[in-house]
Amino acid sequence: xxPHYMITTPIYYVNGAPHxxxxxxxxxxxxxxxxxxxxxxxxxxxxxxxxxGQKVEQAAQDKGQSAQNFATMVSAQFRNMADQLNISxxxxxxxxxxxxxxxxxxxxxxIADAGHIYLGAYEGWYSLRDECYYGExxxxxxxxxxxxxxxxxxxxxxxxxxxxxxxxxxxxxxxxFYEQHPHxxxxxxxxxELLSFIKSGLRDLSVSRTSFKWGIPVPGDDDxxxxxWFDALTNYISALGYPNIENSDLWRFWPxxxxxxxxxxxxxxxxYWPAFLMAAGLEVPKRIYSHGWWTVEGEKMSKSVGNVIExxxxxxxxxxxxxxxxxxxxxxxxxDGDYSRQxxxxxxxxxxxxxxxxxxxxxxxxxxxxxxxxxxEIGQRNQDDEALLSKAILLPILLREQMxxxxxxxxxxxxxxxxxxxxxxxxxxxxxxxxxxxxERMNVVLRVLVDTLRIIATCLQPFMPGAMxxxxxxxxxxxxxxxxSDLETLIPAGRELPAPSGIFPRxxxxx
RNA sequence: GGCGGCGUAGCUCAGUGGUAGAGCAGGGGAAUCAUAAUCCCUUGGUCGGUGGUUCAAAUCCGCCCGUCGCUACCA
Numbered sequence: 112x113x114p115h116y117m118i119t120t121p122i123y124y125v126n127g128a129p130h131x132x133x134x135x136x137x138x139x140x141x142x143x144x145x146x147x148x149x150x151x152x153x154x155x156x157x158x159x160x161x162x163x164g165q166k167v168e169q170a171a172q173d174k175g176q177s178a179q180n181f182a183t184m185v186s187a188q189f190r191n192m193a194d195q196l197n198i199s200x201x202x203x204x205x206x207x208x209x210x211x212x213x214x215x216x217x218x219x220x221x222i223a224d225a226g227h228i229y230l231g232a233y234e235g236w237y238s239l240r241d242e243c244y245y246g247e248x249x250x251x252x253x254x255x256x257x258x259x260x261x262x263x264x265x266x267x268x269x270x271x272x273x274x275x276x277x278x279x280x281x282x283x284x285x286x287x288f289y290e291q292h293p294h295x296x297x298x299x300x301x302x303x304e305l306l307s308f309i310k311s312g313l314r315d316l317s318v319s320r321t322s323f324k325w326g327i328p329v330p331g332d333d334d335x336x337x338x339x340w341f342d343a344l345t346n347y348i349s350a351l352g353y354p355n356i357e358n359s360d361l362w363r364f365w366p367x368x369x370x371x372x373x374x375x376x377x378x379x380x381x382x383y384w385p386a387f388l389m390a391a392g393l394e395v396p397k398r399i400y401s402h403g404w405w406t407v408e409g410e411k412m413s414k415s416v417g418n419v420i421e422x423x424x425x426x427x428x429x430x431x432x433x434x435x436x437x438x439x440x441x442x443x444x445x446x447d448g449d450y451s452r453q454x455x456x457x458x459x460x461x462x463x464x465x466x467x468x469x470x471x472x473x474x475x476x477x478x479x480x481x482x483x484x485x486x487x488e489i490g491q492r493n494q495d496d497e498a499l500l501s502k503a504i505l506l507p508i509l510l511r512e513q514m515x516x517x518x519x520x521x522x523x524x525x526x527x528x529x530x531x532x533x534x535x536x537x538x539x540x541x542x543x544x545x546x547x548x549x550x551e552r553m554n555v556v557l558r559v560l561v562d563t564l565r566i567i568a569t570c571l572q573p574f575m576p577g578a579m580x581x582x583x584x585x586x587x588x589x590x591x592x593x594x595x596s597d598l599e600t601l602i603p604a605g606r607e608l609p610a611p612s613g614i615f616p617r618x619x620x621x622x
Numbered sequence: 623g624g625c626g627g628c629g630u631a632g633c634u635c636a637g638u639g640g641u642a643g644a645g646c647a648g649g650g651g652a653a654u655c656a657u658a659a660u661c662c663c664u665u666g667g668u669c670g671g672u673g674g675u676u677c678a679a680a681u682c683c684g685c686c687c688g689u690c691g692c693u694a695c696c697a
Contacts, residue, residue: 121697123697124697126697161697164697165696184647208672210667221638235695243696244695244696245696262671278694299627300626300627300691300692301691301692303625303626303627303691303692304625304691304693305623305692306690307625307626308625308693308694310625311624311625311693313694314694314695315697316694317695318695338695339697340695340697343697364641365637370669373697374691375697378692378694378697379695382694383694383695385656441634442634443635447636447690452692454634457646460657460659462644462645464657464659465659465660466659466660466682467655468657468659469657469659469660470659470660471656472655472657472659473655473656473659473660474655474656475654475656475658476656477655477656480655481655492649522646524644527645531645533688534659534661535658535660535661535662536664537655537660537661538652538655538660539661540653541653541655543653543654543655543656544653544655546655575650575697614657615657615671616657617657617659
């Protein structure tokens with residue numbers, strides 16, 4: 112039986128259109144999912160949209176639409192983006208779906224029955240205009256002594272009934288859990304933040320609202336809707352059939368292996384979610400990994416500055432695989448990064464077109480011309496040949512370890528080292544000279560290059576599925592020979608290769 | 623304010639006690655199979671400052687400066 116692996120993106124909030132940050136999370140998750148499949152795992156890759164809450168209600172109202180219609184429209188945009196980006200999700204869940212509503216209510220009931228939810232009152236400084244509460248330290252005091260919100264709105268001390276989750280009771284259990292699972296949160300810096308947050312003392316969490324209606328009703332109390340995070344986080348088990356886990360074929364994927372999230376929502380996943388699950392007697396996910404944020408040409412991305420990068424426009428101009436590559440190559444995964452047009456073009460031209468694309472082209476065109484377009488015999492290899500191949504064949508082993516740490520940039524760097532070594536190899540061996548002096552040796556060299564390229568292309572499939580499909584076809588690798596495990600078997604000599612054509616054209620800036 | 627991260631070549635960063643590294647950018651050369659792509663060599667840093675521990679510190683400790691993040695219910 113195949114080992115299984117469950118990976119998720121956050122469900123995206125539908126109060127605005129998708130931007131490059133959403134695309135980034137999805138692409139990274141997709142690479143990890145595809146890598147695990149490549150490595151023989153049975154993968155469940157979940158994504159979707161988060162559709163409840165006051166902001167959606169408000170955004171819909173501004174457009175004169177019902178919340179449901181508005182959410183459906185924006186959700187479709189996210190789904191379209193995922194499809195355009197070639198995201199290989201197994202399920203796309205929406206929090207307005209019946210299966211999710213039932214799942215949330217069941218989870219709530221389970222936690223309530225276990226005595227971890229109680230009815231209390233939430234109080235604080237509330238701004239009627241901003242429709243939200245502010246903390247004491249965010250407020251300024253006006254001349255007449257009244258309190259003013261950061262937005263300039265007036266605030267009043269308000270008290271509303273609310274259900275609370277007994278988060279404070281879980282403080283010690285959570286700390287114990289983090290100590291027993293040092294790799295539960297990544298990267299390391301997020302773990303430190305979270306630990307210091309918990310150690311400063313946990314308060315009970317308000318998990319229902321009465322101030323708006325667009326949400327999942329609390330079981331047995333229709334005046335309340337669930338706190339959006341309780342609603343949103345539950346999606347991960349809704350998709351697996353919760354609460355009907357006895358009859359669900361998918362429940363075997365729980366606990367999830369990885370929740371990939373943006374750093375801004377690290378705490379919700381690493382703290383509240385485990386607490387909810389523990390309270391419900393369910394297993395806790397194995398790992399939460401937070402990636403960083405993108406700036407644009409050195410500036411923070413914002414609607415008012417007008418520098419928001421729309422992923423589909425990037426794809427339209429540069430092509431999908433170069434964009435996927437750039438996003439994962441440019442920045443250490445887990446840290447923040449900067450998008451710049453020039454940096455993208457440099458990566459495209461230097462690394463895709465020159466290093467890899469040209470390597471494939473120069474190798475394959477010689478095979479085509481000098482080997483009658485057929486894969487040469489393996490022949491008698493010398494030390495140089497073995498040196499290159501032995502490094503290349505280690506790639507899957509190195510990649511497995513890196514992918515399990517979500518060190519996607521390291522994987523690409525590791526692969527690029529082999530690509531550079533291959534370019535050095537072809538120059539030093541100079542098969543174009545051997546053609547005149549030693550045909551047998553020329554065949555060996557070209558064969559070494561084709562075999563090395565096959566390993567490279569196989570390993571790069573998760574990052575650039577479209578381009579690598581094309582390259583593998585040119586290398587004579589059939590679709591049933593593209594798993595990591597297939598690398599153990601060499602392609603038989605004599606196989607006819609199709610005529611090569613460029614995989615990564617250089618990008619020339621229009622005048 | 624408290625806690626934590628970071629500060630290494632022009633740029634982006636790797637390097638956690640023992641003669642300063644990579645990629646890109648810059649300079650010189652080789653080659654001509656290839657998407658004028660590639661390969662080889664090379665310029666360049668008193669590793670933020672300062673005091674200390676040590677035979678030896680970018681690497682450990684103190685202080686200072688700069689910068690960034692977290693500091694709860696507004697995704």
